[in-house]
Each structure stands twice: as C-alpha cells, then as structure tokens.
Amino acid sequence: MNQMRSELISNPPLPGSYTPRVNDVCAAIFAEDGAWYRAKVVKIYRDTGLIDVLFIDYGNSATVSPAHVAKLSPQFTSMPGAALQCQLAFIIAPDDEEWETYAVREITALLGGKLHLTEVAKTGAGLQVSLTSNGVDLANHLLTNGFVEYEVQRNKGRFGTLMSKYEASMNEAKKAHRNRFQYGDFTMDNAKEFGYSK
Secondary structure, three states: OHHHHHHHHHOOOOOOOOOOOOOOEEEEEEOOOOEEEEEEEEEEOOOOOOEEEEOOOOOOEEEEOHHHEEOOOHHHHOOOOOOOOEEEOOEEOOOOHHHHHHHHHHHHHHOOOOEEEEEEEEEOOEEEEEEEEOOEEHHHHHHHOOOOEEOOOOOHHHHHHHHHHHHHHHHHHHHOOOHHHOOOOOOHHHOHHHOOOO
C-alpha cells in the first residue's frame, strides 16, 4: 500500500480524469489524514457528484468528492481487501432509527474489554459471527435486553443450540417488557399483521 500511496503522491491524478462506477476498486483520500487508500465505490450521487466509498482494507466508509478518487493500476485492484464484512450471527438490526441508536450505544458500552470473534457461518453478505467482550456475548446481551431480534435458521442441526439460546433470551426480554418490548411482544414477524410497514 505504501507503493500505491507513493505513486499517487509523486504523480497525483488530475481532477476529472477518472470517472468512477459503482463497484469499482479505486484509490480515495481519507479526510482524517489526507492519505490515499484503496476503496470500493458504493454509491454515486448524480445530483451532487459525491461518491460513497468503502475503504476495503480498513472497513470504514466515507463520502468523497470526485477530485478525491483516482484510478488504480491492476496490481492494486486485484488484491482482495484486508477488511471482512461481518454481522452478528442471525441478528436483525432494528428498523426504527431510535432503537438502532440505543442498540449501538449498548454495543459501544460493552466494547471496552478484550474482544473475541468466532465465525459461525458464511453467507453471501459476509461472515456471520459471534462477538464477545470480556466474556459477554454481544448478540445474546442485545436480545436479553430487548434491543434486537434474531432470524430463525432452518438448519436446526447446525444452529440448534444457538437458536435455543437466542429464543430464550428474546423471550426473557418480552416477558420483562424490556426496551423494544415495553408495550408487548410485537416483533417484525407480526408487523404486517398489525399494519406496520417501513
């Protein structure tokens, strides 16, 4: 990556010389340090020209101007990114922005200690993982406290123990009317039944 940055510093791209397309791997400037990094184009805003990029070696994202992206030589685009897309195994994030904020705060509060990541499954969207911090399973903690729901898996043989644990935790949150369940056991499964939609 140092070689890529050196090339871009010694021979900076001309603004407008590169027209990015969604899913292109390119170089983009990270505003925090002004350095070039490999990035994947996620979205292009036609009205403003701004570009959403994902820095594939670090996992963070940003919105950058067209002047802050550049074409990369094939030697830098062919290497896979060092960051892996992960998701807490089978956890359904809240659709409601307020509950999403609460869930993120809860996770942030738990992330102060030693982290242990375990791969549970691979899907097209990335890795399904279990994440513990100081021995606390984050997904199970979020379920027990009523911040999230879980997606039942059909493969009971492979995920039966995890599904049983998740079900018990979510039932505990429902019975105690914690957070999202403060007014009952309304879940996304029965949302349409009660006229709720996104």
